Amino acid sequence: MTINIYDTRLMIAALEKIPQPKRFLKDTFFANEQRSTAEYIDFDVKKFGRTISPFVSDKKGTSAVERPGFDFRSFVPPTTGAHTVTTAADVLKRGFGANVYSNETPTQRSAKIMQSDFMMLNRMIARREEWMIARLMCTGKIIMQGDGVYQELDLSKFWNLEDISDTDQSFDDENSDIIGFLDDAYAEFMRRSGGLVPDRIVLGHTAARKIRNNKRWQDEQKYFKTELGQWTPRWSQKGVKLVGLYMGMELYEYLEWFLDDLDTDSEGNPIEKLMVDDNVMLMSSSEAITEFAYGAIYLNRQNGIFALPRVPHYWSDNNPAVDYLQLQSRPVPIPKDIDAFMTIKVCKSQLDIVKKEVKSSVKKAP
Numbered sequence: 001m002t003i004n005i006y007d008t009r010l011m012i013a014a015l016e017k018i019p020q021p022k023r024f025l026k027d028t029f030f031a032n033e034q035r036s037t038a039e040y041i042d043f044d045v046k047k048f049g050r051t052i053s054p055f056v057s058d059k060k061g062t063s064a065v066e067r068p069g070f071d072f073r074s075f076v077p078p079t080t081g082a083h084t085v086t087t088a089a090d091v092l093k094r095g096f097g098a099n100v101y102s103n104e105t106p107t108q109r110s111a112k113i114m115q116s117d118f119m120m121l122n123r124m125i126a127r128r129e130e131w132m133i134a135r136l137m138c139t140g141k142i143i144m145q146g147d148g149v150y151q152e153l154d155l156s157k158f159w160n161l162e163d164i165s166d167t168d169q170s171f172d173d174e175n176s177d178i179i180g181f182l183d184d185a186y187a188e189f190m191r192r193s194g195g196l197v198p199d200r201i202v203l204g205h206t207a208a209r210k211i212r213n214n215k216r217w218q219d220e221q222k223y224f225k226t227e228l229g230q231w232t233p234r235w236s237q238k239g240v241k242l243v244g245l246y247m248g249m250e251l252y253e254y255l256e257w258f259l260d261d262l263d264t265d266s267e268g269n270p271i272e273k274l275m276v277d278d279n280v281m282l283m284s285s286s287e288a289i290t291e292f293a294y295g296a297i298y299l300n301r302q303n304g305i306f307a308l309p310r311v312p313h314y315w316s317d318n319n320p321a322v323d324y325l326q327l328q329s330r331p332v333p334i335p336k337d338i339d340a341f342m343t344i345k346v347c348k349s350q351l352d353i354v355k356k357e358v359k360s361s362v363k364k365a366p
Helices: 008-017 024-029 088-092 106-139 178-193 205-213 215-221 350-364
Strands: 033-035 041-046 070-075 080-087 141-146 149-154 161-163 200-203 234-237 240-246 249-254 257-264 270-274 280-284 290-294 311-318 321-329 331-335 341-345
Touching (some): 008 311, 024 106, 024 200, 024 249, 041 290, 041 331, 088 106, 106 257, 106 321, 106 331, 106 341, 178 280, 200 205, 205 240, 205 249, 215 240
Parallel strands (some): 161 341, 200 249
Antiparallel strands (some): 041 070, 080 321, 141 149, 234 240, 257 270, 280 341, 290 331, 311 321
16 A cells, blocks of 8 residues: 555654754743644633731631632634745755765655755744744733734733843943842742742843853852863853853853844845843743643644644645645743743843944934
């Protein structure tokens, strides 16, 4: 019996064998997956409280108290994905990196092209998932915009957003008391989160550089035990640098970029941007209850509905001979313990400073 490698269910099985790209924000903060059999994702968002039990008289008895409230949301995540086009020329000619004298048949070459396309499309979706988490953690809001699509997941009114970039606590001053600020931020996080301990901090590029150059921080790091080969800062994984440790908190600098298809340069090319805003400090707790949800995707009457993180699809045309390979997903991050996150702008963004300098130089030009 001939096996059709382009059957949807076989492609789903093949996708599970493909190595997954590293996704620092997703793996660290939203590792738990939720797969919905419907297009809607229903979730609750709660705020912590610290109500204390009142003293009561034996003659009057206890008084009624209200249960902690929560905010219910029902959200339809938009579809993200793309497809590749394979022509007869792609199958008949040698591929990138292949042996010049290879004896591969067109069928074997077609299978390799499919695997390569799957890996590329999967990386694109993974990068979009990282972008969604980064936008949520930096601003409390995700704006999903594309060709014929505009949706918002706005949790900014619940999100703990702070800005010290224009205060005397700003990290822009290399003599500022960063250690004292971290102590205060630690206590404030525990107050808002109902006692959860902040043990993970993600820093933008400029914020991390300001911390490393801070004199108080440099003095504090002298007291940590350093083992041979375990110096800090050091790279802990691709794009992630361990800046240092303080009071049980691990401070990481996250360096990952993406091409913004909605913001182009003068030649129409997408502008490359940092995934995490360069001037922010993102505090979180490993005890936070979070999920990364995936809405169901409907392909057609023949294949039906799939409740999976990735749904592949193949179709072809005969005139001209063209094959299409598509990969889709409907992802959305869900921070159920919203007080287990706190976002702080700790310094001026270098990107804003560069833009101001460019504008001022343009004005001065004759």
